[in-house]
Amino acid sequence: MxxxxxxxxxxEQLLRTERMPHIWCPGCGIGTTVNCxxxxxxxxxxxxDKLAIVSGIGCTGRVAGYLELxxxxxTHGRAIPFATGLKLANPQLKVVVYSGDGDLIAIxxxxxxxxARRNADITVICVNNFNYAMTGGQxxxxxxxxxxxxxxxxxxxxxxxxxxxxxxxxxxxxxARWTAYHVRQMTRAMCEAMNKRGFSFxxxxxxxxxxxxxxxxxxxxxDRMQWFKENSVIKNGVDTRECDIAFQQKIVCGKFVDVxxxxxxxxxxxxxxxxxxxxxxxxxxxxxxxxxxxxxMKG
Amino acid sequence: xxxxxxxxxxGAHFLDxxxxxAEGAIAAGCNFVAGYPITPSTEVVERLAWRxxxxxGTFIQMEDEIxxxxxxxxAVWAGAKAMTVSSGPGIxxxxxxxxxxxxxxxxxxxxxxxxxxxxxxxxxxxxxADMMQARWGSHGDYEVIALVPNSPQECFDLIIHxxxxxxxxxxxxxxxxxxxxxxxxxxxxxxxxxxxxxTPRRYTKLPPGEYEPYAITGDDLVPEFAKAGDGxxxxxxxxxxxEKGYPVMNAExxxxxxxxxxxxxxxxxxxxxxxxxDGLEDxxxxxxxxxxxxxxxxxxxxxxxxxxxxxxxxxxxxxxPFPEEYIRRLAKQIEAFxxxxxxxxxxxxxxxxxxxxxxxxxxxxxxxxxxxxxRTIYDAIVEAVR
Numbered sequence: 001m002x003x004x005x006x007x008x009x010x011x012e013q014l015l016r017t018e019r020m021p022h023i024w025c026p027g028c029g030i031g032t033t034v035n036c037x038x039x040x041x042x043x044x045x046x047x048x049d050k051l052a053i054v055s056g057i058g059c060t061g062r063v064a065g066y067l068e069l070x071x072x073x074x075t076h077g078r079a080i081p082f083a084t085g086l087k088l089a090n091p092q093l094k095v096v097v098y099s100g101d102g103d104l105i106a107i108x109x110x111x112x113x114x115x116a117r118r119n120a121d122i123t124v125i126c127v128n129n130f131n132y133a134m135t136g137g138q139x140x141x142x143x144x145x146x147x148x149x150x151x152x153x154x155x156x157x158x159x160x161x162x163x164x165x166x167x168x169x170x171x172x173x174x175x176a177r178w179t180a181y182h183v184r185q186m187t188r189a190m191c192e193a194m195n196k197r198g199f200s201f202x203x204x205x206x207x208x209x210x211x212x213x214x215x216x217x218x219x220x221x222x223d224r225m226q227w228f229k230e231n232s233v234i235k236n237g238v239d240t241r242e243c244d245i246a247f248q249q250k251i252v253c254g255k256f257v258d259v260x261x262x263x264x265x266x267x268x269x270x271x272x273x274x275x276x277x278x279x280x281x282x283x284x285x286x287x288x289x290x291x292x293x294x295x296x297m298k299g
Numbered sequence: 300x301x302x303x304x305x306x307x308x309x310g311a312h313f314l315d316x317x318x319x320x321a322e323g324a325i326a327a328g329c330n331f332v333a334g335y336p337i338t339p340s341t342e343v344v345e346r347l348a349w350r351x352x353x354x355x356g357t358f359i360q361m362e363d364e365i366x367x368x369x370x371x372x373x374a375v376w377a378g379a380k381a382m383t384v385s386s387g388p389g390i391x392x393x394x395x396x397x398x399x400x401x402x403x404x405x406x407x408x409x410x411x412x413x414x415x416x417x418x419x420x421x422x423x424x425x426x427x428a429d430m431m432q433a434r435w436g437s438h439g440d441y442e443v444i445a446l447v448p449n450s451p452q453e454c455f456d457l458i459i460h461x462x463x464x465x466x467x468x469x470x471x472x473x474x475x476x477x478x479x480x481x482x483x484x485x486x487x488x489x490x491x492x493x494x495x496x497x498t499p500r501r502y503t504k505l506p507p508g509e510y511e512p513y514a515i516t517g518d519d520l521v522p523e524f525a526k527a528g529d530g531x532x533x534x535x536x537x538x539x540x541x542e543k544g545y546p547v548m549n550a551e552x553x554x555x556x557x558x559x560x561x562x563x564x565x566x567x568x569x570x571x572x573x574x575x576x577d578g579l580e581d582x583x584x585x586x587x588x589x590x591x592x593x594x595x596x597x598x599x600x601x602x603x604x605x606x607x608x609x610x611x612x613x614x615x616x617x618x619x620p621f622p623e624e625y626i627r628r629l630a631k632q633i634e635a636f637x638x639x640x641x642x643x644x645x646x647x648x649x650x651x652x653x654x655x656x657x658x659x660x661x662x663x664x665x666x667x668x669x670x671x672x673x674r675t676i677y678d679a680i681v682e683a684v685r
Contacts, residue, residue: 016534019545049507049530054373065534065546070527072376073536073546074369075399081333081366085373085381086527088357089331093377093528114362272352 011038014048016068023062027221029180029206030060033127034067036183037098040190051094054083056108058134059208060100060127077107080115083122091121091265094194101128102140105161109141116170119198121263125190126163126201129208137211144247148215165240167201168257174200175257177243180207181228182253189255198263205251218248306354309491316481317342319451320410320474321350323458324382326495329408330356331379333370335363335389338422339478340412343384368393372405376535378526380462380500382408382474387416387429391436398437399537400471401560404513404522406500408461413477415667425478426667427590428642433473434619440557442564444571445473445619447590451485457616463498464571468563469521475618477641479591479670500524507531513556514542520563564620572625573616578604582611584683585629586637587650589615591670596639599676610680618646626653635659635683639676641667659683 009015015038024030045051048069055064057076064071070093074082079097087095097104104112104126115122131149132138139149139156142163146155167175174196176189186204193200207213207224218224228251235242236254243252262270307326314322321343324332332351334344348358357374361367364385371381385393390411400407413429415421433445444464448457458474465472503510503523507530513522525531538546539553564571577600579585584603588596593614603610613629615622626649630636635658638647647662654660663679665671 016545049532050528052527065536068532070376070532071534072373073534073538074372075395075537078365078369078396081361081370082373084359084361084366085331085333085370085375085379086377087373088359088370089374089377089379089381090526090528110362111366114366268357 011035011042014038014041014068016066019066022066024059025210027207027209027224028059029129029204029208029221030063030127032180032183033125033186033204033206034063036187037125037190038067040187040194043187044191044194045094050092051096052086053096053098054079054086055097056099056103058100058103058132059129060098061103061134063098077103078111079103080108080111080120080122080124084115084120087121088265095122096194097122097124099126100133101126101130101142101163102132105163105166106141113166113170116167116172116199116201118264119171119173119261119267121197121199121265123193123196123200123202125193126203127206128163128203129206129212131208131212133208133211137208137215142245144245146247147212149212150215160245162240162244163203164243164256168240171199171261172201172257173198173259173261175240176201176255177203177205178253179205179228179232179251181225181232185253192255192258197266198261306350307489307492307495309489312487312489313484314451314487315342315484316448316451316454316476317412318346319454319487320458320476320481321346322487322489323455324408324462325350325354325356326455326489327380327459327462328497329380329382329462330354331371331374331381332356332358332383333361333367333374333381334358334384335361335367337364337386337389339414339481340384340386340410342481343410343412364389364392365396368396368409369399371407372396372400372403375405375407376527382410382462384410384412386412386414386422388419390429390432394432394436397443397471397473398439398441401437401441401443402537403535404469404560405471406465406469408458408465408472408474410458410474410476412481413475421668423478424668425591425670426641427475427477427592428645428667430475430618430640430642430645433475440561442561443471443473443619444468444564444617445475446573446616447475447618448480449590449593449614450480451483451487454480455487455489459495459497460573463496466498466500467521468567468571469524470564473619475590477591502526503531511542512544513540515559520559520566568620568622568624571617571620572622574622575612575614575616577612577614579611579613579629581609583609583634584637584680585611585613585633585635586639586676586680587613587615587646588639589618589646592639592641595671595673596676598673599680602673602677603680606681608680608684615646621649621653623649623653626650627655630654630657633658635661637661637663637676637679637683639663639665639671639679641665641670
């Protein structure tokens with residue numbers, strides 16, 4: 001059965017429509033972020049063939065599979081090193097990592113901080129729904145203190161990461177946070193992030209009504225959007241140390257970091273041009289002095 | 300002559316196995332290596348970090364072996380020929396991505412300069428105790444190819460072969476060196492470029508829109524490759540997937556995919572197998588070796604022959620896939636296999652399984668930290684014919 005829509009979906013050309021319906025729950029915020037991302041891509045990527053998207057594992061890990069791009073659904077936590085290799089081997093590509101908070105920050109946390117440190121030429125979009133949703137609502141490194149998850153039924157006792165602060169302190173050149181409610185700002189942030197050279201980072205706070213909201217009695221996806229609307233505080237340029245998220249407290253949103261620093265590729269190119277190109281010939285001439293005895297290769 | 304435009308240092312050199320492996324990788328066309336320092340493999344990546352700028356390659360030292368083992372796969376999808384290098388503890392960390400490479404059919408090479416284990420074990424001393432890990436280390440059913448060099452020259456020659464096999468079958472190839480082979484220095488002859496055979500990657504010629512990343516068009520069960528950026532807009536996943544690369548969660552798709560991944564190797568064991576035979580024609584006893592154990596065994600075999608014992612030497616160069624049929628046939632012609640390995644009995648299990656009681660199988664074990672004494676192997680040969 002096919003239903004002909006009255007108006008063509010403006011992001012349809014970027015979706016693998018043959019794979020619909022997607023796996024996300026009603027009220028989930030991931031689809032909203034994908035819609036924003038697709039619009040951002042339409043807006044700011046001139047050649048879609050040169051855009052590659054890499055996801056890890058989890059609900060957000062499925063994003064890659066729904067986008068009509070060169071897309072890679074990798075292993076849990078390892079989207080960033082995969083993307084690093086992809087970009088280094090073909091600097092022509094624009095490489096975006098699109099994954100969840102557990103994937104990028106818990107199991108993948110080491111890769112996250114090192115990619116930011118070396119200013120790898122990738123954009124990382126982190127959909128933060130405060131829990132591991134694919135596996136049924138366990139707590140993660142972003143779950144606010146005192147919130148409930150299946151592996152923390154009495155409330156979380158660990159302090160969560162403040163992702164904008166983490167990203168900035170590790171060296172990200174672009175850091176923004178929005179919620180699923182802020183579709184225009186989120187789209188613009190994704191666009192700006194993809195326009196940066198180096199490690200750019202966008203965190204999007206999304207509802208997970210099936211698990212996080214339900215277990216914490218925070219209402220439906222729509223209730224949560226209303227809550228985001230009423231409890232987000234936009235503070236562009238604020239010190240990222242003020243971006244901690246506490247349970248049911250105000251969420252600081254905005255663009256926090258937008259600086260220029262030579263990216264990994266720029267640093268490598270500069271180094272090679274300044275040192276190794278000249279020394280290459282010196283080394284070659286040294287190799288020429290080696291004794292010579294040629295024979296055909298065995299086998 | 301010296302390095303040509305591709306940076307191949309044709310000529311005779313005095314190199315250790317680690318350096319020879321690095322030079323072989325360059326000769327094979329490898330242009331992307333991600334690694335993490337670990338004894339006794341570090342010299343391979345050190346050499347490549349030093350050499351790659353002049354050959355157009357990229358080396359990156361990643362934050363750990365997990366990152367290294369997947370960065371190379373990202374690079375392959377961008378069109379690179381890639382490998383990573385490590386030793387026991389690092390290889391243990393890479394296991395998930397050997398599975399990913401098998402599942403998503405990424406041609407790449409994992410070099411394991413084996414040291415004593417388990418755990419941190421003996422960082423500076425040899426072992427051959429990762430042979431079963433090489434075969435079975437990642438979860439699920441899959442097949443890989445594993446080559447075992449026994450000299451620096453072979454580190455050079457066989458790493459090229461490893462890359463070629465990885466391209467031909469689109470599998471991760473494990474290159475199973477050990478500390479002794481990695482650190483022994485011998486003459487290594489690098490042939491001129493035109494004598495080095497390279498198996499090119501089989502890129503699809505289909506236009507964007509028609510290409511499906513896992514469609515089988517030929518009869519070798521190996522799909523054609525496409526790289527990111529060429530307009531095919533393909534999807535790759537470690538989930539069980541169909542020809543389009545899309546996840547399909549059912550038993551039928553699982554069977555179709557996993558059986559193909561396994562069959563593309565199992566159906567070609569004869570073509571992939573590589574071994575050296577010496578004096579098997581009239582042998583009563585055959586010493587089955589691989590890697591450094593083969594060189595220790597040569598002395599023992601020579602001594603035994605001097606005493607009139609009919610002993611042959613079968614050196615496996617490709618250990619996985621295991622040459623089952625060949626060992627089965629051989630077992631019927633001889634009285635005993637003697638299998639020395641620097642482990643507590645790994646490949647001998649395969650020899651035993653194939654011999655299936657038709658001849659004796661004697662395992663000469665060594666816990667690692669040194670190579671066998673030729674005397675131990677000699678005594679086992681004598682024991683076998685008594």
